[in-house]
Amino acid sequence: MAAERKGWFNKLKTGLRKTGTGIQAVFVNAQIDDALYEELESALLMADTGVKATEFLLDDLRGRVKRQMATDAAQVKRLLADAITDLLKPLEKPLMIGQFTPTVIMVAGVNGAGKTTSIGKLTKHLANEGASVLLAAADTFRAAAREQLLVWADRNTVEIVSQEGGDPSAVSFDAVTAGKARGKDVVLVDTAGRLPTQLHLMDELKKIKRVVTKADATAPHEVLLVIDGNTGQNALAQVRAFDETLGLTGLVVTKLDGTAKGGVLCAIARERPIPVYFIGVGEKLEDLETFNAREFAQALLG
Numbered sequence: 001m002a003a004e005r006k007g008w009f010n011k012l013k014t015g016l017r018k019t020g021t022g023i024q025a026v027f028v029n030a031q032i033d034d035a036l037y038e039e040l041e042s043a044l045l046m047a048d049t050g051v052k053a054t055e056f057l058l059d060d061l062r063g064r065v066k067r068q069m070a071t072d073a074a075q076v077k078r079l080l081a082d083a084i085t086d087l088l089k090p091l092e093k094p095l096m097i098g099q100f101t102p103t104v105i106m107v108a109g110v111n112g113a114g115k116t117t118s119i120g121k122l123t124k125h126l127a128n129e130g131a132s133v134l135l136a137a138a139d140t141f142r143a144a145a146r147e148q149l150l151v152w153a154d155r156n157t158v159e160i161v162s163q164e165g166g167d168p169s170a171v172s173f174d175a176v177t178a179g180k181a182r183g184k185d186v187v188l189v190d191t192a193g194r195l196p197t198q199l200h201l202m203d204e205l206k207k208i209k210r211v212v213t214k215a216d217a218t219a220p221h222e223v224l225l226v227i228d229g230n231t232g233q234n235a236l237a238q239v240r241a242f243d244e245t246l247g248l249t250g251l252v253v254t255k256l257d258g259t260a261k262g263g264v265l266c267a268i269a270r271e272r273p274i275p276v277y278f279i280g281v282g283e284k285l286e287d288l289e290t291f292n293a294r295e296f297a298q299a300l301l302g
């Protein structure tokens with residue numbers, strides 16, 4: 001493992017401690033018996049893994065234990081890490097840029113999920129890979145939201161399209177047009193998570209998407225949903241709702257630092273397997289990384 005990724009792994013491991021300890025505790029001084037599976041079931045449910053994924057993991061684990069003829073609990077814990085890795089593997093997918101110039105990425109999610117922060121971190125990640133980024137402040141409903149994105153633009157020294165009190169779709173249209181004219185590699189569109197008006201959020205987001213397509217017939221190329229890792233099972237409901245309205249291409253799961261509900265990724269993998277492009281473990285620029293199933297399972301189980 002590269003040194004940088006090792007640092008990230010340690011951060012992830014610390015972040016997932018609250019989710020992981022309950023699960024890890026099951027294996028301490030344990031025998032392989034029904035009680036172990038029952039305790040594991042409770043621990044997985046407590047970690048917000050959800051009923052379906054928990055059932056799936058337990059069945060899968062029993063099979064592995066049998067085939068491997070495991071004799072001690074530590075071995076079972078390693079087999080659980082394998083089972084979780086295989087379950088999460090389909091969520092592993094890199095965000096591809098370069099096929100379109102610009103690659104237009106629309107970012108949606110409920111209020112406070114971490115959209116704007118993740119866009120800031122993602123900008124840094126993309127810049128590190130040599131991509132030029134343009135930000136679109138399409139959360140025009142709150143002045144604070146616009147200013148927050150401006151701060152991230154400054155930190156990353158990237159350009160931003162912003163309009164005081166403007167219409168979110170108009171800002172998005174301008175940004176995509178500007179992105180094309182200026183030859184940017186990526187346009188990141190930040191959106192609102194809650195509207196102060198009677199307007200329906202989903203309608204507003206659909207409108208942004210439509211208008212972006214008017215500026216560039218192939219766009220948006222990605223529609224990302226940002227979810228707060230602390231949300232637990234409700235995150236799954238959000239994934240379903242936004243996917244049905246917008247057709248999601250990927251997820252960003254934030255706030256995995258300090259959550260006790262990190263099992264929700266397993267629930268997503270089982271019930272709505274949309275790729276997790278990135279996960280976030282903090283508020284700093286470098287606290288966002290690509291999702292890796294094996295790494296996640298290892299960080300979770302120690």
Ligand SMILES: Nc1nc2c(ncn2[C@@H]2O[C@H](COP(=O)(O)OP(=O)(O)O)[C@@H](O)[C@H]2O)c(=O)[nH]1
Binds near residue numbers: 113116118226256287
């Ligand atoms: N601990 C932690 N806090 C985060 C993370 N991502 C975002 N936040 C915080 O969550 C709050 C809401 O984030 P924001 O980006 O404004 O959410 P938005 O409403 O979806 O745009 C802010 O205080 C962020 O600093 C994360 O990965 N870890």
Ligand SMILES: [Mg+2]
Binds near residue numbers: 115116117
């Ligand atoms: Mg925001």
